[in-house]
Amino acid sequence: MPYSHHSHSGEFCKHATGTLEEVVLEAIRQNFTVYGLTEHVPRYRIEDLYPEEEAISLKDLELQFDAFLVEAHRLKDKYASRITLLVGCETEFITETDLTGLESLLQRHGTRIEYLVGSVHHVNGVPIDFDKETFEKLLSSFEADCAKDPGPDTTEMEKVMSIYFDAQFELLQRFHPEVIGHFDLCRLYYPSLALSAYPSIVEKIKRNISCAVEYGALFEINAAAFRKGWRTAYPGTDVTQIISELGGRFTISDDSHGPQAVGHNYEKLYKYMRELELPELWYLSEGSISNKTGRKLVPVREHGEWKANRFWGSRKGSWDSLRHSTKLRAGSTGQLTF
Numbered sequence: 404m405p406y407s408h409h410s411h412s413g414e415f416c417k418h419a420t421g422t423l424e425e426v427v428l429e430a431i432r433q434n435f436t437v438y439g440l441t442e443h444v445p446r447y448r449i450e451d452l453y454p455e456e457e458a459i460s461l462k463d464l465e466l467q468f469d470a471f472l473v474e475a476h477r478l479k480d481k482y483a484s485r486i487t488l489l490v491g492c493e494t495e496f497i498t499e500t501d502l503t504g505l506e507s508l509l510q511r512h513g514t515r516i517e518y519l520v521g522s523v524h525h526v527n528g529v530p531i532d533f534d535k536e537t538f539e540k541l542l543s544s545f546e547a548d549c550a551k552d553p554g555p556d557t558t559e560m561e562k563v564m565s566i567y568f569d570a571q572f573e574l575l576q577r578f579h580p581e582v583i584g585h586f587d588l589c590r591l592y593y594p595s596l597a598l599s600a601y602p603s604i605v606e607k608i609k610r611n612i613s614c615a616v617e618y619g620a621l622f623e624i625n626a627a628a629f630r631k632g633w634r635t636a637y638p639g640t641d642v643t644q645i646i647s648e649l650g651g652r653f654t655i656s657d658d659s660h661g662p663q664a665v666g667h668n669y670e671k672l673y674k675y676m677r678e679l680e681l682p683e684l685w686y687l688s689e690g691s692i693s694n695k696t697g698r699k700l701v702p703v704r705e706h707g708e709w710k711a712n713r714f715w716g717s718r719k720g721s722w723d724s725l726r727h728s729t730k731l732r733a734g735s736t737g738q739l740t741f
């Protein structure tokens with residue numbers, strides 16, 4: 404303790420800030436013991452680039468990812484005596500091209516990619532976490548289909564969730580990511596959405612969780628949801644309950660997008676996990692035997708009671724300072740600007 408399995412830096416991600424080394428140094432300053440470096444894999448179509456990437460070519464994205472692996476492994480070696488750095492990547496699934504590209508990427512880099520954070524950020528080619536306006540347009544695109552189809556999955560939101568969880572399932576089946584990223588990102592703008600109202604969606608969630616449990620994945624409890632306005636982390640309490648019931652194992656991530664977000668909202672994460680009454684936490688560590696994918700990072704249960712770890716007590720002063728600085732940096736809505 405503590406650890407995070409999911410992070411980004413402005414050096415290799417245009418919607419983040421700071422250098423990768425600054426992220427690592429901040430994790431060391433906060434006494435993290437295990438920290439995962441997981442920049443996004445390249446995208447393969449011009450239409451999938453974000454506005455801040457207009458000046459970047461597709462080839463540039465590939466070279467940027469290659470450069471990330473070089474720098475991440477340099478930092479892993481440089482700071483090995485002070486922190487355990489894990490070098491991985493966060494997946495994309497916009498079209499089949501992304502999965503084909505990921506297969507090639509994994510073959511080309513081999514064990515230099517130590518693990519995957521399995522994430523989906525798009526539905527029908529539309530980013531679901533860019534802004535609410537874009538998400539509302541996505542919902543509207545299903546109106547005609549819903550009007551014609553009186554059967555299951557007939558509301559716009561059901562359509563979005565159905566496509567999202569089917570894409571997630573394909574990703575899990577094909578690549579066995581060691582960590583499942585922000586499991587229920589599809590309801591980012593509707594965090595109070597009761598999934599119990601959608602039986603067909605609940606069945607897909609159970610299917611996906613069972614698949615991940617079977618091959619030994621960890622489900623991240625992702626603190627980034629708090630800075631997106633959620634009262635819980637990802638996933639919400641209904642999903643975490645299903646994961647627990649089906650024998651899933653949890654880890655934690657800050658999903659930081661720069662050094663200023665390392666460990667951010669971990670005080671809220673701690674409170675949320677206590678409310679969930681999680682009996683244990685897990686983290687990734689190098690094992691002697693490869694997993695199904697040929698990669699060697701395997702889940703390890705945290706020794707002792709996670710709630711009693713002295714890290715949480717030592718954070719109180721820094722949390723108080725962080726809350727003060729957050730007030731200074733927050734806009735009129737109270738939401739952080741990073």
